[in-house]
Amino acid sequence: QQQVKQSPQSLIVQKGGISIINCAYENTAFDYFPWYQQFPGKGPALLIAIRPDVSEKKEGRFTISFNKSAKQFSLHIMDSQPGDSATYFCAASSDRGSTLGRLYFGRGTQLTVWP
Amino acid sequence: DAGVTQSPTHLIKTRGQQVTLRCSPISGHKSVSWYQQVLGQGPQFIFQYYEKEERGRGNFPDRFSARQFPNYSSELNVNALLLGDSALYLCASSSIWGAATEAFFGQGTRLTVV
Numbered sequence: 001q002q003q004v005k006q007s008p009q010s011l012i013v014q015k016g017g018i019s020i021i022n023c024a025y026e027n028t029a030f031d032y033f034p035w036y037q038q039f040p041g042k043g044p045a046l047l048i049a050i051r052p053d054v055s056e057k058k059e060g061r062f063t064i065s066f067n068k069s070a071k072q073f074s075l076h077i078m079d080s081q082p083g084d085s086a087t088y089f090c091a092a093s094s095d096r097g098s099t100l101g102r103l104y105f106g107r108g109t110q111l112t113v114w115p
Numbered sequence: 116d117a118g119v120t121q122s123p124t125h126l127i128k129t130r131g132q133q134v135t136l137r138c139s140p141i142s143g144h145k146s147v148s149w150y151q152q153v154l155g156q157g158p159q160f161i162f163q164y165y166e167k168e169e170r171g172r173g174n175f176p177d178r179f180s181a182r183q184f185p186n187y188s189s190e191l192n193v194n195a196l197l198l199g200d201s202a203l204y205l206c207a208s209s210s211i212w213g214a215a216t217e218a219f220f221g222q223g224t225r226l227t228v229v
Binding site: 004006032034036041042043044045046049089091098099100101102103104105106107108 | 119146150155157159160163173205209212216219221222223
């Protein structure tokens, strides 16, 4: 079953707007939540990541909001630019147990930023 | 610095054939993981190797196998190819076993089964 659920499947935003992508998980053993950006023909590249001991992490125009009690996290892209047009994946991983280090990915969000 | 390199970049095979995909991790990285990314979906974990030993296996049939060499490079083999094996196969390397925080992905091998 899908361990990480991601929405929306696609997103169209005007240049300068805010892009918001949401993810939810069930496994409370997850303790690392990265976001990856993937351009066509390329492998996923780590964008930003968070641990559950903080509720928010910001790096430049990218912010992760994390709600541990709701088991949800989201990516906010401020001042979205056409160069941000890509597919974004949320993921989750655990640093313990038999599945340590495995990344469980959401289905992805195709972001298009119109100039 | 060279990143994770995968070869070949594209491959077309016929149903029933066998395929071998190759991955060279970042210099100094001892762990290699393989993921399958079907079009329109997120990557799915296949295998993880560390110090030449299998450390984890995802929910894939026995037609999928892998190995890691003394220089930490890795091969993924798929036998008896099915149309459904068509996907982008991604290799990720990390310096420590289980360190998802340090996973760096290659550009992938696009496999098409006809």
